[in-house]
Amino acid sequence: MSEHGNWAEWVYIGVVCALLVWVGAEAWNVERLVEHVPADAEVIKVTAQQWFWSFEHEDGTIEIGELHVEKGKAYKFEVTSKDVIHSFNIHDYVVLIDAVPGRINTVWFAPDEVAEHEIQCREYCGLLHYNMRAKLYVEGST
Amino acid sequence: MVLELQKPRPIWQIMFSTHHTDIGLLYLITSLAFFFMGGALALAMRIELFLPGPQIIADSMTFNRMFTVHGTTLIFLFILPFASAVGNYFVPIMVRYKDMAYPKLNAIAFWMIPPAGALIWLGFADFTWYAQPPYSVISSPAPAADMWIFGLKILGVSSVLGAINFVVTILKCKHPDLPLSKMPLMAWSFLSSQLIIIVAIPTFAAALLMLLTDRMGVSGFFDPAVGGDPIAYSHLFWFTFHPEVYVLVIPAIGMMYEIIPRFSRKPIFSHSSGVFAFIMLSLVSFASWAHHMYATGMSFTEKTVFMIGTLAAVPASAMHVFNFLATMWGGRIKFATPMMWSIGGIALFFSAGAGGVVNSAMPLDFITHDSYWVVGHFHLFVMGTIAFGSFGYAYYMFPYVTGRMYNEKLGQVHFIFSFVGAVLVFFTQHVLGLFGMPRRVFDYPPFPEWIAMNQIITFGAFLLAIGAAIWLGNFVYSMGKGKPADMEDPFELGGKYYYPYQSKTPHHVGY
Ligand code: HEM
Ligand SMILES: [Cu+2]
Ligand SMILES: [Cu+2]
Numbered sequence: 047m048s049e050h051g052n053w054a055e056w057v058y059i060g061v062v063c064a065l066l067v068w069v070g071a072e073a074w075n076v077e078r079l080v081e082h083v084p085a086d087a088e089v090i091k092v093t094a095q096q097w098f099w100s101f102e103h104e105d106g107t108i109e110i111g112e113l114h115v116e117k118g119k120a121y122k123f124e125v126t127s128k129d130v131i132h133s134f135n136i137h138d139y140v141v142l143i144d145a146v147p148g149r150i151n152t153v154w155f156a157p158d159e160v161a162e163h164e165i166q167c168r169e170y171c172g173l174l175h176y177n178m179r180a181k182l183y184v185e186g187s188t
Numbered sequence: 189m190v191l192e193l194q195k196p197r198p199i200w201q202i203m204f205s206t207h208h209t210d211i212g213l214l215y216l217i218t219s220l221a222f223f224f225m226g227g228a229l230a231l232a233m234r235i236e237l238f239l240p241g242p243q244i245i246a247d248s249m250t251f252n253r254m255f256t257v258h259g260t261t262l263i264f265l266f267i268l269p270f271a272s273a274v275g276n277y278f279v280p281i282m283v284r285y286k287d288m289a290y291p292k293l294n295a296i297a298f299w300m301i302p303p304a305g306a307l308i309w310l311g312f313a314d315f316t317w318y319a320q321p322p323y324s325v326i327s328s329p330a331p332a333a334d335m336w337i338f339g340l341k342i343l344g345v346s347s348v349l350g351a352i353n354f355v356v357t358i359l360k361c362k363h364p365d366l367p368l369s370k371m372p373l374m375a376w377s378f379l380s381s382q383l384i385i386i387v388a389i390p391t392f393a394a395a396l397l398m399l400l401t402d403r404m405g406v407s408g409f410f411d412p413a414v415g416g417d418p419i420a421y422s423h424l425f426w427f428t429f430h431p432e433v434y435v436l437v438i439p440a441i442g443m444m445y446e447i448i449p450r451f452s453r454k455p456i457f458s459h460s461s462g463v464f465a466f467i468m469l470s471l472v473s474f475a476s477w478a479h480h481m482y483a484t485g486m487s488f489t490e491k492t493v494f495m496i497g498t499l500a501a502v503p504a505s506a507m508h509v510f511n512f513l514a515t516m517w518g519g520r521i522k523f524a525t526p527m528m529w530s531i532g533g534i535a536l537f538f539s540a541g542a543g544g545v546v547n548s549a550m551p552l553d554f555i556t557h558d559s560y561w562v563v564g565h566f567h568l569f570v571m572g573t574i575a576f577g578s579f580g581y582a583y584y585m586f587p588y589v590t591g592r593m594y595n596e597k598l599g600q601v602h603f604i605f606s607f608v609g610a611v612l613v614f615f616t617q618h619v620l621g622l623f624g625m626p627r628r629v630f631d632y633p634p635f636p637e638w639i640a641m642n643q644i645i646t647f648g649a650f651l652l653a654i655g656a657a658i659w660l661g662n663f664v665y666s667m668g669k670g671k672p673a674d675m676e677d678p679f680e681l682g683g684k685y686y687y688p689y690q691s692k693t694p695h696h697v698g699y
Binding site: 141 | 248249252314315316318320322323326327412413417418419458461483484485488491492495496499502503506507510514545548549550551552554555557558559624626627628629630631632633
């Protein structure tokens with residue numbers, strides 16, 4: 047570098063580094079906020095197995111292949127698997143966490159609109175991975 | 189440069205040779221053959237995904253086996269052997285030694301590849317190229333899975349033997365008049381990538397053995413049913429394979445360093461910043477492996493550490509891009525085929541890097557992870573950067589290997605089809621990922637946006653396939669019937685200073 051006495055390269059590297067620091071700091075901050083689970087979140091136990099999803103609410107009701115939640119409430123998913131690794135994904139709400147056998151991973155969300163969404167598996171889990179789907183129904187409060 | 193194809197020899201003479209250019213030729217032919225085989229699988233998968241519902245592939249298991257073998261083949265049997273081909277031809281010449289340091293070891297390292305390729309293709313395993321347990325332990329059918337494990341085992345040994353050979357050739361057999369600091373950047377790219385191999389591979393080699401014994405039921409390292417931890421495997425896997433992606437990309441950058449200055453008819457802008465960036469890349473490549481594992485349930489601190497490690501690799505890559513652009517700046521650029529591939533490769537390398545920054549920012553990774561975005565992202569590297577750089581280099585070395593010229597027009601047509609195809613396929617895959625389509629799926633629900641994007645992607649894949657077919661025809665025809673190349677200056681660049689480190693033997697163009 048020095049043999050060219052080049053300022054252009056230094057400016058360029060400086061700009062790149064500044065951008066990276068900005069992206070990193072921003073990401074750190076957002077992730078910190080996103081990971082903070084509200085204290086009043088209702089727990090839903092999510093169990094993955096080849097090749098379907100089951101959901102257990104706090105009151106003990108169990109749903110398979112579909113999940114009903116209420117708009118305006120916060121929910122904390124405790125996700126695990128009975129066989130291989132899957133990944134629990136509600137893409138519309140950027141909910142994504144691996145379902146790992148022997149572990150419980152948590153993730154939370156607070157649906158804000160009455161609508162239907164797709165729940166899918168995002169980690170390869172074999173034969174019917176492509177079809178390991180469920181429906182999320184966000185309903186108005188009753 | 190030895191002109192293998194100009195003075196025909198019986199095939200067995202090449203096969204049993206230990207001369208570096210013969211081994212280089214064997215690597216070259218093998219890697220290109222595997223490229224076309226892996227590419228055929230890609231095209232079949234793209235046809236399948238053109239519409240929702242089953243199309244041409246019988247069932248999802250077949251599809252799963254196809255993407256597993258496609259990925260394994262193109263990484264381990266195309267890209268790596270292609271780099272070894274180039275290294276075998278050029279590294280000894282660049283360090284001015286008569287051969288590789290250990291010629292017999294060199295031949296052995298090559299000859300491990302065909303049996304490994306046979307194991308992978310005859311087995312046709314289905315557990316993706318990650319072989320992630322517990323799926324790979326409890327669910328993946330034998331014997332395919334075990335054949336894949338043995339195949340990878342053999343390839344790992346072959347890589348390490350090859351790497352030792354390159355490192356010793358460069359460090360110990362280099363001509364005493366040639367200081368390391370003046371060594372061509374392509375030789376530097378081999379030194380740094382091969383050092384990464386030696387440090388990185390043993391970890392996965394251990395993990396493969398553990399996987400095998402888990403499958404045999406005599407251990408339970410990764411099987412939670414008996415107290416093992418599948419995430420431990422992910423760490424071992426990515427500790428090897430994140431650095432490995434730099435093993436794949438660094439030689440391709442090195443090849444561009446050969447092509448860009450010559451076809452810009454200007455010396456490299458800065459040799460020392462190229463060297464510095466290679467060293468940086470090989471060091472920081474070890475600091476980011478778990479950025480593939482944000483969604484496995486890592487703590488906030490772990491994620492932060494690996495995000496920083498990942499971002500740290502960006503400036504070095506950006507330095508290479510700068511070096512290329514500054515070299516071209518004000519040069520008398522000759523837009524011949526090798527140069528077009530290099531320029532296209534740099535453009536896609538830049539896009540791939542930008543996408544990588546997005547993946548590494550943890551909240552954004554939860555949008556992109558394991559979606560089609562990731563497929564588009566890593567293909568911008570493997571196809572857009574590495575394969576493009578390699579294809580350019582294949583054109584560049586063609587006259588030196590065969591003594592003949594390829595058809596320049598067809599070479600450019602190959603590039604244009606491939607560039608347009610790559611942009612259509614890989615950029616669209618990014619968007620499809622943002623719309624939520626998961627990767628590694630045989631079929632998808634009929635959402636209109638997903639269908640439209642899948643069709644664009646398949647169309648682009650056909651452009652890539654047409655380009656590749658033109659390439660094959662061009663090379664096969666020109667090998668025997670192309671017009672004899674002017675070996676002093678096959679690309680009509682003129683002037684000896686385009687070969688800066690050649691000042692000792694200015695007329696010896698092919699080194
Ligand atoms: C010629 C253009 C190419 C096309 C159209 C193509 C297409 C595909 C497709 C359709 C998949 C399956 C994606 C999924 O469902 O997850 C895939 C996966 C993959 N491809 Fe390619 N590919 C191409 C070139 C390459 C090259 C050059 C490489 C590497 C050097 C490569 C490496 C991989 C890998 C590692 C996977 C992942 C396999 C897995 O999920 O286990 N591809 N490709
Ligand atoms: Cu799955
Ligand atoms: Cu990585």
